[in-house]
Amino acid sequence: MSQPHDYCAIDFGTSNSAVALPAERGIKLVELEPGYTSIPTAVFFSAEDGSRAFGREAVQTYVDGYDGRLMRSIKSILGSDLMDRATEVGLGVNIKYIDVVIAYLKQLKQVSERHAGHAIERAILGRPVFFVDDEPVRDARAQTTMAEAARIAGFKEVAFQFEPIAAALDYERTCQKETLVMVADIGGGTSDFSLVRVGPTRHAKLERADDILANHGVHVAGTDFDREVNLAAIMPAIGFGSPGRQQSVVPGAVYFDLATWHLINTVYAPNRIIEIRQMVNMYANIRHHERLMRVLERKLGHEFAARAEQAKIDVALTTKAEIDLAHIEADLNADFDEPRQARALADKLAKIVDAAKETLRLANIRNDEVGALYFTGGSTGLRSLTDALAGVVPAAERVTGDRFASVVSGLGVYAARRFG
Ligand SMILES: Nc1ncnc2c1ncn2[C@@H]1O[C@H](COP(=O)(O)OP(=O)(O)OP(=O)(O)O)[C@@H](O)[C@H]1O
Numbered sequence: 417m418s419q420p421h422d423y424c425a426i427d428f429g430t431s432n433s434a435v436a437l438p439a440e441r442g443i444k445l446v447e448l449e450p451g452y453t454s455i456p457t458a459v460f461f462s463a464e465d466g467s468r469a470f471g472r473e474a475v476q477t478y479v480d481g482y483d484g485r486l487m488r489s490i491k492s493i494l495g496s497d498l499m500d501r502a503t504e505v506g507l508g509v510n511i512k513y514i515d516v517v518i519a520y521l522k523q524l525k526q527v528s529e530r531h532a533g534h535a536i537e538r539a540i541l542g543r544p545v546f547f548v549d550d551e552p553v554r555d556a557r558a559q560t561t562m563a564e565a566a567r568i569a570g571f572k573e574v575a576f577q578f579e580p581i582a583a584a585l586d587y588e589r590t591c592q593k594e595t596l597v598m599v600a601d602i603g604g605g606t607s608d609f610s611l612v613r614v615g616p617t618r619h620a621k622l623e624r625a626d627d628i629l630a631n632h633g634v635h636v637a638g639t640d641f642d643r644e645v646n647l648a649a650i651m652p653a654i655g656f657g658s659p660g661r662q663q664s665v666v667p668g669a670v671y672f673d674l675a676t677w678h679l680i681n682t683v684y685a686p687n688r689i690i691e692i693r694q695m696v697n698m699y700a701n702i703r704h705h706e707r708l709m710r711v712l713e714r715k716l717g718h719e720f721a722a723r724a725e726q727a728k729i730d731v732a733l734t735t736k737a738e739i740d741l742a743h744i745e746a747d748l749n750a751d752f753d754e755p756r757q758a759r760a761l762a763d764k765l766a767k768i769v770d771a772a773k774e775t776l777r778l779a780n781i782r783n784d785e786v787g788a789l790y791f792t793g794g795s796t797g798l799r800s801l802t803d804a805l806a807g808v809v810p811a812a813e814r815v816t817g818d819r820f821a822s823v824v825s826g827l828g829v830y831a832a833r834r835f836g
């Protein structure tokens with residue numbers, strides 16, 4: 417028999433995760449790490465003693481230089497062929513990628529139970545509109561796999577809600593009048609849109625299918641921006657796009673892999689290193705090749721990815737970024753600024769804008785019928801992106817939600833209606 421408060425809501429994000437619990441008045445967010453209700457979706461496996469760390473602690477342990485493997489972006493393996501593949505996490509230990517998801521969900525469950533003071537057996541899990549674009553079979557498999565992972569992590573009953581619809585439910589709590597809102601949830605892995613009728617009279621209903629006019633998304637978001645920034649701002653310093661001897665530029669494959677989070681480790685494979693070492697004759701400027709080899713020897717790929725993300729955020733906040741690369745070569749650095757970031761991200765932003773337009777089209781709604789444009793998700797910190805989206809619905813009022821808490825709060829509202 418389920419207890420009345422034995423449930424939670426989980427926003428398992430590509431970059432960050434959060435959990436909401438029922439509270440006397442509505443919901444409360446769980447402090448998953450001291451001082452934080454939103455923590456990185458990251459697991460660190462120590463190669464020194466086999467221990468695991470989660471969230472900020474995982475990232476910090478890795479940055480502090482402990483030997484081991486940091487796993488991030490694990491949501492993006494759902495629905496991919498990687499899911500059942502094993503990967504080495506140190507000390508000769510191999511684990512399946514899906515086991516990383518299970519371990520992370522288990523951690524969220526345990527911390528939440530400590531917080532609640534009792535067992536939690538039921539969960540509402542958020543899901544993106546598409547785990548996988550344009551592939552319904554894989555997409556369905558991703559949800560099934562996530563449900564299965566949650567069960568193995570210890571939840572007896574799980575149900576799903578779309579992330580942007582959750583954000584709409586959160587927005588609705590403060591909404592005084594009937595409005596047609598376009599929710600734009602731009603996170604780390606997906607950019608999702610929903611067109612939802614919200615308002616005080618609709619708020620208490622569980623079944624909202626009639627109010628959801630369209631739900632659409634695309635697999636382009638913050639992690640893709642990081643890759644573009646990496647290729648535009650950092651990789652040129654180690655030879656990306658530099659003149660070749662036989663060809664006009666040196667081959668790009670190693671740089672693309674180095675800039676793609678889940679492929680970084682493939683570049684360190686011994687035979688790949690040998691192959692790249694032999695490419696020295698292809699470089700017109702041998703120094704670039706030396707720097708590249710140093711990056712591979714020191715396994716700096718993940719660190720570069722983190723710096724690219726920081727540079728993107730610095731540009732978003734202050735219009736420019738300085739990237740220190742002294743650990744490759746004394747005095748080496750790179751800089752980046754808003755116009756260059758705008759150029760690097762232009763194609764990705766255009767895809768996201770298209771997804772917003774497609775959402776209107778699917779709902780058969782004119783852009784001037786949309787009353788509010790509600791922004792959530794970390795990537796809505798990019799002004800160029802929010803401006804571009806505002807251009808799709810120029811008459812709508814721009815509303816900025818809590819970028820890291822709206823989805824989990826809305827999932828909590830839904831969980832309380834469904835389970836409470
Ligand atoms: N100020 C900022 N400007 C631009 N981007 C930012 C800013 N702060 C964080 N980000 C980016 O936001 C993204 C994370 O957002 P969020 O936590 O909403 O994603 P998520 O929920 O984990 O992912 P998803 O919902 O796609 O699964 C990261 O790519 C991060 O770099």
Ligand SMILES: [Mg+2]
Nearest residue numbers: 429603793823
């Ligand atoms: Mg999200």
